[in-house]
Amino acid sequence: QVRLQESGPGLVKPSETLSLTCTVSGASISSFYWNWIRQPAGKGLEWIGRIYTSGNTNYNPSLKSRVSMSVDTSKNQFFLNLRSVTAADTAVYYCARAYVSGSYDYFDYWGQGTLVTVSS
Amino acid sequence: DIQMAQSPSSLSASVGDRVTITCRASQSVSSYLSWYQHKPGRAPKLLIYSASSLQSEVPSRFSGSGSGTDFTLTVSSLHPEDFATYYCQQSYSTPYTFGQGTKLEIK
Numbered sequence: 001q002v003r004l005q006e007s008g009p010g011l012v013k014p015s016e017t018l019s020l021t022c023t024v025s026g027a028s029i030s031s032f033y034w035n036w037i038r039q040p041a042g043k044g045l046e047w048i049g050r051i052y053t054s055g056n057t058n059y060n061p062s063l064k065s066r067v068s069m070s071v072d073t074s075k076n077q078f079f080l081n082l083r084s085v086t087a088a089d090t091a092v093y094y095c096a097r098a099y100v101s102g103s104y105d106y107f108d109y110w111g112q113g114t115l116v117t118v119s120s
Numbered sequence: 121d122i123q124m125a126q127s128p129s130s131l132s133a134s135v136g137d138r139v140t141i142t143c144r145a146s147q148s149v150s151s152y153l154s155w156y157q158h159k160p161g162r163a164p165k166l167l168i169y170s171a172s173s174l175q176s177e178v179p180s181r182f183s184g185s186g187s188g189t190d191f192t193l194t195v196s197s198l199h200p201e202d203f204a205t206y207y208c209q210q211s212y213s214t215p216y217t218f219g220q221g222t223k224l225e226i227k
Contacts (some may be wrong), residue, residue, distance in 0.1 A: 004163075043220075044207070044218055044219070044220040044221055045164075045207060045209070045218040045221075046218070047214075047215055047216040047217065047218070058214050060214075060215040061121075061215060062215070094163070094164070096164075098211075101169075101170075104151075104152060104169060104170045104211065105211050106154040106166060106169040106170075106209075106211060107154070107156070107164070107166060107209070108166050108169075108175070109163075110163040110164045110165075111163055112161065112162060112163045113163070
């Protein structure tokens with residue numbers, strides 16, 4: 001069974017960097033797109049971006065200037081960094097695997113999410 | 121960005137009811153449309169991909185239809201465990217976008 005688990009600080013100060021890790025178990029991290037998605041309280045889901053195991057990335061333009069993602073295949077982990085955070089970045093952050101079938105891709109496995117609060 | 125609009129935003133129904141949730145895209149997404157079920161504190165669960173394909177181990181009471189801009193998710197007969205929030209999501213182009221969610225509550 002594939003499992004994803006987010007980890008990282010639950011509290012980040014304004015203007016600092018939010019850093020999260022997603023650890024994948026039950027399957028190799030190789031040859032998939034790995035995604036970060038967030039949900040502010042009372043709001044909808046927002047796709048932050050994705051990274052392929054080769055290191056290729058796609059980011060949401062709304063966050064592109066502040067986001068970076070990386071992957072460590074030896075540890076079966078991938079990472080999110082979001083710089084210069086504000087209160088608007090307070091959200092539950094999810095990691096998810098995108099399964100590609102032909103030209104279709106969809107999020108077939110998700111982590112349970114981790115709440116990150118931006119506050120001084 | 122492609123905007124996804126779901127309706128209704130909330131829905132009250134009873135066990136055994138048939139319910140339908142609608143998702144409309146601001147431009148054609150062909151069949152690049154997925155549906156997810158989300159319960160508080162849990163990982164979202166993929167139900168439907170490619171607009172109408174049932175994900176493995178998802179009960180057959182769930183079905184999806186549509187293409188282009190208009191899509192529906194139908195639950196043919198609600199079970200108690202089906203009360204949750206449902207989201208549509210397009211993967212036609214990045215940035216991928218979600219509907220705002222439909223909260224399905226027990227009447």
